[in-house]
Amino acid sequence: MTPPDQPVTPSGKNNARVDYAEPEAWGGVFDACNRPIYYLCLRMLGDPTRAEDATQDVFVKAFQSRKRFQGTADIRTWLYRIAINHCKNLNSAWHQRTIHSNAVEEVWENSVTGDDYVYRILEIRELGETIQKTLDAIPEEYRILLLLVADEELSYEQVAQVTGQTVDAIRGKLYRARRAFAVEFDKHQ
């Protein structure tokens, strides 16, 4: 890979100028995308060591299938898709999925912790742990959605592309995901 100061870093918007067939180009891909991919893996797997391994796997998988990447899509959304599938596979191998009953969904829906909820953080040191516990307590679909929407580089259209849903579906689910997150965050803070 090229050193970080080389000008090959793709932002995801100039794909045509980067030849992904060349291993040298992947230094730039890594520099542009390692943080969001590592963070997604970290919060989906809940363990820094597993997240590190998974991030490496994601970049290697992307490199292996680089011929299938035509440059028509955004490299970032493509990496996100690989990362989500990889983490889902790892999670299903490690433990059973958490099944949330309709009753729990109803609690989230009817809670007073609504749109006006404000997250006041006093203890920064434990914030990561609290966020992890909160994300672990909500359905995987909501977790992925919140993690993707938190990336300012991604539009709703791109989030829809990554998750294979419509933009309208994303908006509806995001509303429910926010409520679920607020209720669970309150419990774990």
Next chain:
Amino acid sequence: MNPQDPQKHRLEHQQESGQGLKGDVQARQESLEFRTPEELIRHDAQQTVVPATLRPRVGRAIKEESRPSKPWWKKILG
């Protein structure tokens, strides 16, 4: 990811300073406020440190992947 706009969340500084002599101990409490889970998660993502070992690891793995594979007869005969 764009660096988070510091205007997006309110940083409250509550400072209580003792009256009197200069150099009195100041008790300072900070709290951060976020309007949505996304803002909170974005902040957490920015605080998260990617392990420094990851870049060389990925570099080595990609280099390994990009090597031409041995022909089948070389794999058998060595």
